[in-house]
Amino acid sequence: MAIPKIVPDFRVIRDENLCINCQACCRVCSNDTHSFDQNIAKIISDHRKCVGCHFCEEICSTGALTIEKCYSQIRENFNWNEVDFKNLMKQAHSGGILLTGMGNDRPWINYFDHIVLNASQVTNPSIDPLREPMEIKTFIGRKPDSIEQLKKEKKLPILLETEIPVLFSAMSYGSISLNACKSIAAAAWEAKTYWNTGEGGLPESLKKFVSRTIVQVASGRFGVDARYLNEASAIEIKIGQGAKPGIGGHLPGEKVTADISAARKIPEGTDAISPAPHHDIYSIEDLKQLIYALKETVDYKKPVGVKVAAVHNIAPIVSGIVRAGADFVTIDGFRGGTGAAPVVIRNNVGIPIEIAIATVDSRLRQEGIRNHASIIAAGGIRSSADVVKAIALGADAVYIGTATLVALGCHICQKCYTGKCNWGIATQDPYLTRRLNPEIGKRRLTNLLRAWALEIKEMMGGMGINAIESLRGNRDQLRGIGLNDKELALLGIKHAGDAW
Amino acid sequence: MNRTDYLIIGNSVCGVNAIEGIREYDPKGEILVLSDEPFENYSRPLISYYLGGKISQQQTRFRDESFYSDMKAQLLVNNPAVFLDCRNHEIKVSKGRKIRYKKLLIATGAKPWIPAIDGFANHLEGIFTFYSMNDAISLAQYIQSLNPHNCVILGAGLIGLKAAEGLLMRKIPVTIVEMADRILPNTMDVKGSEIFQSYLVRHNSAFMKNDTIVKIESKDKRIKRVILKSGKKIETECLIVAVGVRPNTSIVAESSILVKRGIIVDNKLNTSVPDIFAAGDVTESPDFFENKHALIPIWPVAAKTGKIAGANMTGQEISYTGLYPMNSIQIFGLPAISFGITNPQPQNFEILEKYQPENNFYRKCVLRDDRIVGCILIGNINRAGIYNLLIREKISVAAFKKDLLEESFGFLMLPKEVRKHIVVGESMEV
Amino acid sequence: MVKNSKRKTINTIIAREEFCIGCRLCEIACITAHSKTKNIIKAFKGEYPLPDSAIVFEEKGHISFALQCRHCDDALCVECCITGAMTKKDGKVIYRKELCVGCWMCVMVCSFGVISPDITASKIKSKCDFCLETGKPACVEICPNEALVLKEDNEQD
Numbered sequence A: 001m002a003i004p005k006i007v008p009d010f011r012v013i014r015d016e017n018l019c020i021n022c023q024a025c026c027r028v029c030s031n032d033t034h035s036f037d038q039n040i041a042k043i044i045s046d047h048r049k050c051v052g053c054h055f056c057e058e059i060c061s062t063g064a065l066t067i068e069k070c071y072s073q074i075r076e077n078f079n080w081n082e083v084d085f086k087n088l089m090k091q092a093h094s095g096g097i098l099l100t101g102m103g104n105d106r107p108w109i110n111y112f113d114h115i116v117l118n119a120s121q122v123t124n125p126s127i128d129p130l131r132e133p134m135e136i137k138t139f140i141g142r143k144p145d146s147i148e149q150l151k152k153e154k155k156l157p158i159l160l161e162t163e164i165p166v167l168f169s170a171m172s173y174g175s176i177s178l179n180a181c182k183s184i185a186a187a188a189w190e191a192k193t194y195w196n197t198g199e200g201g202l203p204e205s206l207k208k209f210v211s212r213t214i215v216q217v218a219s220g221r222f223g224v225d226a227r228y229l230n231e232a233s234a235i236e237i238k239i240g241q242g243a244k245p246g247i248g249g250h251l252p253g254e255k256v257t258a259d260i261s262a263a264r265k266i267p268e269g270t271d272a273i274s275p276a277p278h279h280d281i282y283s284i285e286d287l288k289q290l291i292y293a294l295k296e297t298v299d300y301k302k303p304v305g306v307k308v309a310a311v312h313n314i315a316p317i318v319s320g321i322v323r324a325g326a327d328f329v330t331i332d333g334f335r336g337g338t339g340a341a342p343v344v345i346r347n348n349v350g351i352p353i354e355i356a357i358a359t360v361d362s363r364l365r366q367e368g369i370r371n372h373a374s375i376i377a378a379g380g381i382r383s384s385a386d387v388v389k390a391i392a393l394g395a396d397a398v399y400i401g402t403a404t405l406v407a408l409g410c411h412i413c414q415k416c417y418t419g420k421c422n423w424g425i426a427t428q429d430p431y432l433t434r435r436l437n438p439e440i441g442k443r444r445l446t447n448l449l450r451a452w453a454l455e456i457k458e459m460m461g462g463m464g465i466n467a468i469e470s471l472r473g474n475r476d477q478l479r480g481i482g483l484n485d486k487e488l489a490l491l492g493i494k495h496a497g498d499a500w
Numbered sequence B: 001m002n003r004t005d006y007l008i009i010g011n012s013v014c015g016v017n018a019i020e021g022i023r024e025y026d027p028k029g030e031i032l033v034l035s036d037e038p039f040e041n042y043s044r045p046l047i048s049y050y051l052g053g054k055i056s057q058q059q060t061r062f063r064d065e066s067f068y069s070d071m072k073a074q075l076l077v078n079n080p081a082v083f084l085d086c087r088n089h090e091i092k093v094s095k096g097r098k099i100r101y102k103k104l105l106i107a108t109g110a111k112p113w114i115p116a117i118d119g120f121a122n123h124l125e126g127i128f129t130f131y132s133m134n135d136a137i138s139l140a141q142y143i144q145s146l147n148p149h150n151c152v153i154l155g156a157g158l159i160g161l162k163a164a165e166g167l168l169m170r171k172i173p174v175t176i177v178e179m180a181d182r183i184l185p186n187t188m189d190v191k192g193s194e195i196f197q198s199y200l201v202r203h204n205s206a207f208m209k210n211d212t213i214v215k216i217e218s219k220d221k222r223i224k225r226v227i228l229k230s231g232k233k234i235e236t237e238c239l240i241v242a243v244g245v246r247p248n249t250s251i252v253a254e255s256s257i258l259v260k261r262g263i264i265v266d267n268k269l270n271t272s273v274p275d276i277f278a279a280g281d282v283t284e285s286p287d288f289f290e291n292k293h294a295l296i297p298i299w300p301v302a303a304k305t306g307k308i309a310g311a312n313m314t315g316q317e318i319s320y321t322g323l324y325p326m327n328s329i330q331i332f333g334l335p336a337i338s339f340g341i342t343n344p345q346p347q348n349f350e351i352l353e354k355y356q357p358e359n360n361f362y363r364k365c366v367l368r369d370d371r372i373v374g375c376i377l378i379g380n381i382n383r384a385g386i387y388n389l390l391i392r393e394k395i396s397v398a399a400f401k402k403d404l405l406e407e408s409f410g411f412l413m414l415p416k417e418v419r420k421h422i423v424v425g426e427s428m429e430v
Numbered sequence C: 001m002v003k004n005s006k007r008k009t010i011n012t013i014i015a016r017e018e019f020c021i022g023c024r025l026c027e028i029a030c031i032t033a034h035s036k037t038k039n040i041i042k043a044f045k046g047e048y049p050l051p052d053s054a055i056v057f058e059e060k061g062h063i064s065f066a067l068q069c070r071h072c073d074d075a076l077c078v079e080c081c082i083t084g085a086m087t088k089k090d091g092k093v094i095y096r097k098e099l100c101v102g103c104w105m106c107v108m109v110c111s112f113g114v115i116s117p118d119i120t121a122s123k124i125k126s127k128c129d130f131c132l133e134t135g136k137p138a139c140v141e142i143c144p145n146e147a148l149v150l151k152e153d154n155e156q157d
């Protein structure tokens, strides 16, 4: 078969004045982009193999390498952009569904970038977080309707307590390496927040972090048994994922190593297939049954939540989930990441998380059941500002996935599905997994959370708010820029310039 | 009368290490060192390099000039100890002076052994031993003035070959006479001997094996000819006797200290008499492999036992776990290292070996119960110390036997737990 | 009696094979640190001959690690060196090339096999000096994955 004639995505620019032929790049590239040519005593790079992970560029000790976008331009055409053109070429060659990793990268509007925060001036004082106490501790789970009710029932609600309203989102062992899981779990432990096993089960070596662990029950039921559920801090039923709503998952048998099979509790070498639906859930009632089955199993001692993708009818869906007894609902927006998804689904299905949070929060308030469950927003949180905006729009906390991986080294090359992640994250290849030293990973993630906590407090202080509780759903602190009336209405915010 | 806290007899490697051993634990106590040689400090193995003209006499030092003052140790050269009075803790020095000690270390080393040969007389010119700096200086002077056309060396052990190398570097052809059927009989196995022999022959030396000198003929008080047992006659004006060394135990001869072939010491380097330690070539020390005492006259043993004896003289209780023979030989650019039992009776041992004549590569491992007890490396000595470690730590090699003979042998061939134990220092159940 | 105060806490460079990514930058850093200019580009582009790296790199399949001298407490190489070329200075084992005669006693006894002989030159190829000049071993500084780390060796007694 003829080699596909596709213009490369990247160009490897090697400054010969700086390259000392140490060949570190040749040794580290998992795509065999660089090779040393004995005859000419030079390193040759094959642009077509480069996926733009930038590992070589970062490791090169003389700075001789730059990975650039390949500017080979097809004739400019408004309807035919480069991505669509190349994807079509690839499919004409392979005849298959195109796969990708990470979240939706299309230039859909990002509402976070069209929202600005308020700050106190004269009419109320701002607060200096260095001098005054500032509370960002967050409780996740069903809250009592009133103090009276609490007094009457004489039983404290079952809540997750996190020092920062940022949790690590579900990324399974299998889709990412054990070293990545270790980094995340250890950081969650250190920063007193939570991490989520994803649907890959809980590997034995991470059990020591179990009291900071949310375990998932997904359609494949991997790794699920009574012990798994009872050991965890909370349980999350996974219905959908923002990157591929309505689509299941498939970990090919060759990736089901001994360790992964042990964590997932399936035979080694068998395909790990997560069906698109839960075959026992065809209605809200079925979901309710599962929620209560799990609650029974853990003797009502752990919160049970449900994770869904943000889709068109998200507000009524979440309302149903809350009424079905979920203690928290995770909503994953369409920019949420994945280890593998069809390009066409990832790029075209679902709605933005900002809109989803706002409409869900409004709906639950309207129905008077907002306190029955916490909302955790996921999919596209990149910074502490996104966290503050998400909470002000109505979320209780956020999950970070892609941001977590970027802190661990990920350069969002979107090749997670190939298993050749040069950063040792989305891979099980022993040559590559060693590249992520969990000690470093843990340090970097704890640093990230510390930095965000400081920034969140700064922003809150500026608004004159000293407790994260007072920020939640406080949309008056937000203003839109460049949004139309419908968008503003859905987000429940005013336009910049509109006063009280 | 002089007194000192620590008295050391012998100022070679063992004595020097004892000084360091003492100073590691006792920065103040007085140290006095007696030497019957005239030099402040020299390294015995370097005399062949000196003979060959590779280094000057000054360069035969193995400690810096400031060593004795840095260590606050007083050294008396040309001061042989002549009598030991254990009961009174006293040593008599040649000039009649007495020195009282609190702790004594006997590090008098060894002396070359000269077999009885017809016609041999001390006053004859042209007959040398090759053990001390003085030996090397007189030999060098003799050669310089006489320019002999050849030299006969009796004994093809390490010292004999080192002397041969020195002479060959001075372009003097040598004939080596050896009683055994091969050279380096104690260090090498048959194959190793062969490799070295063919190598040396290419460098202008001749061998007479299974033979020895039975008669020395002289003229004008100078050696003229040697006659071998085989009847062969060799005209020569220069003979070096290098048939081995014997522990230099004369100082304890009249004392109650237990001596067999060497002074017997326990694993703390105590002799049979309290407050008297002995170490180095003069001793028979605990053997590494078997529960017995052994004579191992090599530098590493002298250094290790000297250091431990020094420490124990200050009151430490450090145990010496015993060593085994180990030698590094490089003759005309061919390096070789051997450890332990290299040439055993095969019944109780497993022997692995590999020989590649193209590059003079030879490697042999002698195993007992899956542990290495001996080893020879010729040609490629990279990472030899790892074999030493495997022997010393008695690590089972069952899992990686096939890799032991690889040129690229390294830690990667060891099982992961063992490797991590060594490389990272993680604890391991052994 | 306590040990002489000269024996301070020393640092050892430890190689953790599970994190070594096989890039061999440690060797490049070692060479640079011991070059004339100490500048990676000037050294590699303009210096001849370049010093050897003092690191012994082992690699097989996906496992690799970089070993360097451990500056042992009771260093056998120092004990066994017949010339005093291997010597202890400030707790570090320092090699003085000019004194070395190439007897390979150190090669024979170093348990880590990190002394590589240069047979033709009758000298050691390169000996780790713990980057005494800067005080921070260059290999540890550059290791991108902290596979090489300093371990504090505290007094045992």
Ligand SMILES: Cc1cc2nc3c(=O)[nH]c(=O)nc-3n(C[C@H](O)[C@H](O)[C@H](O)COP(=O)(O)OP(=O)(O)OC[C@H]3O[C@@H](n4cnc5c(N)ncnc54)[C@H](O)[C@@H]3O)c2cc1C
Residues within 6 Å of the ligand: B009, B010, B011, B012, B013, B014, B015, B034, B035, B036, B037, B044, B045, B046, B047, B048, B079, B080, B081, B082, B107, B108, B109, B110, B111, B130, B131, B132, B159, B162, B248, B251, B279, B280, B281, B282, B297, B298, B299, B300, B302, B326, B327, B328, C103
């Ligand atoms: C040419 C040559 C090459 C060698 N090469 C090697 C080699 O490559 N590797 C190796 O491992 N070994 C080698 N050896 C052997 C090694 O040198 C000895 O094992 C080592 O020197 C022993 O040290 P020692 O301190 O116990 O004894 P010695 O070195 O024998 O020193 C004893 C000292 O005590 C002095 N002394 C003796 N009696 C008295 C007294 N009554 N009063 C005062 N002083 C006294 C002696 O004069 C001598 O100076 C070699 C030896 C020779 C001669």
Ligand code: SF4
Residues within 6 Å of the ligand: C068, C069, C070, C071, C072, C075, C076, C077, C078, C093, C109, C110, C111, C112, C113, C114, C115
């Ligand atoms: S060279 Fe080897 S024996 Fe010497 S100090 Fe370094 S690791 Fe120890």
Ligand code: SF4
Residues within 6 Å of the ligand: C080, C081, C082, C083, C084, C085, C086, C095, C099, C100, C101, C102, C103, C104, C105, C106, C107, C124
């Ligand atoms: S090879 Fe050099 S440094 Fe090593 S022991 Fe011999 S003289 Fe000393």
